[in-house]
Amino acid sequence: MTFRLDAAVEARGFDVSLTVGPAETVAIMGPNGAGKSTLLAVIAGLLHPDAGGAEVDGKILFDLAGGRPSWTAPHLRGTALLAQEPLLFPHLTVLENVAFGPRSKGVPRREARKAARRWLGAVDAGELAARRPAELSGGQAQRVAVARALAADPQLLLLDEPMAALDIHAAPLLRRLLKQVLAERRAIIITHDVLDALMLADRVIVLEDGRVTEAGPTRDVLQRPRSRFVAGLAGLNLVAGTLTEHGVRTAAGQEFAGQHDSATEAGAFIPGQAGVAVFPPSAVSVFLTEAHGSPRNSFPVAVTDLEPHGDQIRVRAGDLSADITPAASADLGLAPGMTVFFVIKAGAVSVYPA
């Protein structure tokens, strides 16, 4: 009883396989243009892939592998799509919008309306039933859109950045609502927000350039990023290179001393294998002159940006960043363009194969 997909779209360089369990929610993350929306369009049947197959609970959505390709039309797939914009039908009332799914499946009008009222109640929008979509706020409209998608009783719910178009007050409310409704439901949610992935998803799959680059339980992926993209999401610095006995050597020849992440893989790494060194910005100190003494990493960088980050100042230098106190920043007289030394204790650097 799972959802299984394996699809390739050549024109977009897209080639992805994934599975989703019966009551599992999977978050899809990735940079813009990574193929996240393509993935949902392929699952919903709005885009025809060149190869592959998909099934949900034994029902074939498409199968292009064998000699006789099969294709299930979007309306027979049971994959309701909730997009960034609510896309409520402007000519129908809220109630009729929510009743649209059941009505389309042939449920009699009265029963469909009853179901619609129930779902509107579930998303705390019962009092909006008689309104037109134009009379709703963004948050209200998206709540109604959630009710409409759920009323269609989908076997797989597809959410394409449902919170992205909402203002900061409406988003937490919808996130709480989604946490409730996704708990016992199979869903795939595209998001840019780590909070969504942590709160709503059991697993995260990272897409980059149309390929799955990382996958696993959300917490694990964020704690042990293997790509710069995920490290950025998790707010960590990541340096890629090859593994050495003491750490990682970058392509430029720079050595990063660190702790081999040995709990699970003691001695399991091969020197020369691709690996990453990961450390939080809070573990980076900034000096004007080179600091000595092992075991420390010290290297010159050019400051590119300074920005407030909580009660700290985030010092950015290319892809790396350091968090220091405003007082320290003032003492050092930091400004973009300056060359400073980033110093990190080897003990604060995690090293593991990429």
Next chain:
Amino acid sequence: MAALGGLLVLLPVAAMAARVNWPQFIPLITSESSLTALGLSLRTSAASTALCIILGVPLALVLARATFPGQRLLRSFVLLPLVLPPVVGGIALLYTFGRQGLLGRNLELLGIQVAFSTAAVVLAQTFVALPFLVVSLEGALRTAGGRYEAVAATLGARPGTVLRRVTVPLVLPGLASGAVLSFARGLGEFGATLTFAGSLQGVTRTLPLEIYLQRETDADAAVALSLVLVAVAVTVVALSYRGPRRTGTAAGTTAARATGGGVQ
């Protein structure tokens, strides 16, 4: 310049209105030949509008929603009657449906004669008015976008249900304004009608033809009837401007052309 442009349209209409023989206005426009022509015009325009809807809706759907080779070429051809002199359209129709025409020859064998009949009037009007409907509707379809339809499909709606419950209601304002414009263009049709259908009282002599004929003999009647056409055209423009904003601009420019067709 804007005022000058407005004047260019308003001044001739005002000049014409000033020449109307008001005491005789009602008798002039209610003469038997006038009423016959007006009735024929309204009937044929209604018929050609219906034909435009029947032919134009699928055409607009195909142009807006499908992608196929030669699509741009098809669109250019659909728009051709907009830029073609109506007289040329009439000649083209004559060589298609006329006695010696491409299809006319075969129709003749079946005992059907199209040219110089009321059907020819409807055909000529449809020919010139079709682009108005297709352009309006295609614009509305593109504005509505395919995204509502995609959502409807993922909610379990069959293609027929999507068309009936989502697409058609969304583009209804565009369809209405397109139909109104087609009606207006059909009402004002002159050149193609005269060439292809002739000017037979009660059969093919529509109001514009009647006006042209009366101008030779009874200028007062011609002016009075022209004013009637202007009134109809203004009503039509007002009607299509009442539509939603998004079709308002398109309707405005095309409406001007429709009125132009009526006064030529």
